[in-house]
Amino acid sequence: xxxxxxxxxxxxxxxxxxxxxxxxxxxxxxxxxxxxxxxxxxxxxxxxxxxxxxxxxxxxxxxxxxxxxxxxxxxxxxxxxxxxxxxxxxxxxxxxxxxxxxxxxxxxxx
Amino acid sequence: xxxxxxxxxxxxxxxxxxxxxxxxxxxxxxxxxxxxxxxxxxxxxxxxxxxxxxxxxxxxxxxxxxxxxxxxxxxxxxxxxxxxxxxxxxxxxxxxxxxxxxxxxxxxxxx
Numbered sequence: 123x124x125x126x127x128x129x130x131x132x133x134x135x136x137x138x139x140x141x142x143x144x145x146x147x148x149x150x151x152x153x154x155x156x157x158x159x160x161x162x163x164x165x166x167x168x169x170x171x172x173x174x175x176x177x178x179x180x181x182x183x184x185x186x187x188x189x190x191x192x193x194x195x196x197x198x199x200x201x202x203x204x205x206x207x208x209x210x211x212x213x214x215x216x217x218x219x220x221x222x223x224x225x226x227x228x229x230x231x232x
Numbered sequence: 233x234x235x236x237x238x239x240x241x242x243x244x245x246x247x248x249x250x251x252x253x254x255x256x257x258x259x260x261x262x263x264x265x266x267x268x269x270x271x272x273x274x275x276x277x278x279x280x281x282x283x284x285x286x287x288x289x290x291x292x293x294x295x296x297x298x299x300x301x302x303x304x305x306x307x308x309x310x311x312x313x314x315x316x317x318x319x320x321x322x323x324x325x326x327x328x329x330x331x332x333x334x335x336x337x338x339x340x341x342x343x
Contacts, residue, residue, distance in 0.1 A: 153330065155330065155331070157332075163336075164334040164335065164336050164337050165275070165322070165332070165334050166334070167331045167332060167333070170329075170330060170331065210274065219280065219290060220265070220330075220332065221274075221277065221291070222267070222276075223274045224272075224273055224274045225274055227272075
């Protein structure tokens with residue numbers, strides 16, 4: 123399947139600050155999904171992006187799909203302690219074989 | 233709806249023992265998956281199923297077996313457990329939209 127790289131692998135954020143995590147591919151992506159996994163928990167679906175240039179918002183979270191469908195980003199504003207966890211982007215190009223990379227693990231300094 | 237239910241939540245096995253991780257979903261989803269997650273890592277697909285009676289290998293199937301006799305159940309069998317199989321195992325289901333619903337995980341330690 124395609125290799126999707128997620129950067130950074132670790133993000134340490136001061137509470138109240140903004141940050142962005144990126145998902146990059148060398149080839150065109152089909153659809154992309156984002157999941158969040160809290161420490162000790164299971165992944166939970168956040169959103170799916172389908173269209174080139176698509177932007178979707180969920181409260182303080184903004185998800186974007188690149189114009190060339192080769193990258194995606196998740197931007198969180200005014201980070202809170204509830205944002206702690208690992209965020210995964212998942213490429214749906216490979217039909218049923220959904221692959222989760224290492225994700226971006228977010229820690230928050232109060 | 234209970235969603236995706238996994239049992240047991242925790243298990244310790246001795247090397248060479250066998251066991252079955254149970255997974256059941258009550259959402260009538262056709263697609264079901266087994267993943268393993270090692271500490272600090274992403275999820276690796278072990279096996280998946282697109283419907284009752286159909287299963288296929290994922291990225292890391294060695295040492296595991298599955299069956300899918302009903303839509304609801306997708307058990308994962310570990311034969312001859314090895315320390316390398318110490319991990320957290322997640323079962324997930326999907327109605328066909330691509331959105332995965334995960335169980336709470338089964339934490340397995342092989343000593």
